[in-house]
Amino acid sequence: MVKIMCDSGPLISFSDTCLINVLPFLAKLGAEFLITPAVEKEIVLNPINVHRYAFSAIRLHKTIDDKWLRVIDVDLHLMNLIMRAANTAFLLRGKPMKLIHAGEAACLAAYKQNGCSALAIDEKTTRLLIENPGLLADNISEQFGQRIIVEKRSLDEFTSLTSGIEIMRSSELLAIATKNGYFDSFGKHKEQAFHTAIYALKQAGCSLSEKEVIDYQKLKF
Numbered sequence: 001m002v003k004i005m006c007d008s009g010p011l012i013s014f015s016d017t018c019l020i021n022v023l024p025f026l027a028k029l030g031a032e033f034l035i036t037p038a039v040e041k042e043i044v045l046n047p048i049n050v051h052r053y054a055f056s057a058i059r060l061h062k063t064i065d066d067k068w069l070r071v072i073d074v075d076l077h078l079m080n081l082i083m084r085a086a087n088t089a090f091l092l093r094g095k096p097m098k099l100i101h102a103g104e105a106a107c108l109a110a111y112k113q114n115g116c117s118a119l120a121i122d123e124k125t126t127r128l129l130i131e132n133p134g135l136l137a138d139n140i141s142e143q144f145g146q147r148i149i150v151e152k153r154s155l156d157e158f159t160s161l162t163s164g165i166e167i168m169r170s171s172e173l174l175a176i177a178t179k180n181g182y183f184d185s186f187g188k189h190k191e192q193a194f195h196t197a198i199y200a201l202k203q204a205g206c207s208l209s210e211k212e213v214i215d216y217q218k219l220k221f
Contacts, residue, residue, distance in 0.1 A: 002118075003032050005111040006069070007104060008042040009122035010170035011035070013204040015043075015056040019170075019197060022177045024068045029180055033069050033120075036110050038103040040064065040071050072110055078161070079109040085158035086129060090137060091149040097140070100126050108162055118168045124207035127167045129158070170206045171198055171216065178221055191221055 014020050023033055035043075044061045047053035063069050083105035090097045100108075104126050111119050121127060128136035133155055137148040174182070174197060183190040198216040202208045208216075 001032050002030055003034060003114055003116040004168070004173075005107050005114070005116045005119045006033050006035050006039065007107050007119065007121040007123065007126075008039045009205055010120040010173065011039070011043050011060055011063075011069070012056065013122060013170045013201050013206055015059045016204045017197065017200040019174065019201070020059050020063060022174055022182060023063055024066070025177050025180075025182050026173065027068050034072050034110065034114060034116065035064075035069050036074050036103070036106040037071060038074075038106045042103060072114065074106045074110045075113055078112065079105045082108050082158065082161050085154050085161060089129075089133070089151055089155040089158055090140065091151060092140070092144060092146055094149075096151075097148075099129055099136075108165065111165055112161070118166045120168050120170065120173060122169050122201075122206040127169075127207070130162050130165055131167060133159075169208070170201050171208060171212075174198065174201065175216070175219065183221075191219075194219070194221065 011023075014022055027033065044057045044064065046057075048057035048061065060069070064071065079102070083100060083102060086100045086105065087098050088096045090099060104121070104123070107119060107121065108126075110116075125136065128139070133150070137150055141148045174194070178190075178194045183193045186193045195217050198208070198213060202213060
């Protein structure tokens with residue numbers, strides 16, 4: 001069983017783009033999708049009372065009820081250590097930048113607790129902070145026109161706390177599902193379905209560059 005910790009972004013993207021069945025499809029192939037109480041609150045409990053988002057929340061609620069998503073507890077001490085390290089790692093104009101929120105820190109902590117194989121997250125900042133903090137610092141410097149000061153002790157602590165975490169976006173989960181037959185029922189339209197679904201995920205919030213979208217368009221199944 002491959003355990004995948006899920007942030008709210010990929011789940012909302014799948015629900016909003018009619019791709020929610022990617023989760024049970026991959027679960028039947030051996031994936032187990034885990035979420036924290038904070039993610040459950042963000043994808044179900046908060047939006048279910050807002051008409052604009054309620055249908056998406058209901059779809060995701062059913063996915064939890066059907067046990068394709070499993071809600072797990074989080075070590076709050078570890079979560080707070082991760083959040084504190086992340087949010088003191090970069091200084092802008094001499095002040096610490098808030099790079100991650102409690103929900104993202106909870107996902108990172110729960111990942112380490114449960115021996116997960118991947119973290120599904122579409123948000124760019126957290127992904128770069130784990131995979132390439134130097135590039136993240138450069139991006140923020142360019143965005144604000146100000147030099148970012150890196151607090152090495154905090155960044156090293158964050159890197160140590162999150163070592164070994166592998167990131168996947170909703171687009172990569174969809175590519176794996178497609179490779180294993182998710183769109184086979186579309187027949188000759190299978191590849192077109194995948195290519196247009198990738199674009200839909202980008203529009204729904206998956207952090208994809210234009211080059212990455214073009215690369216996905218080149219994939220054949």
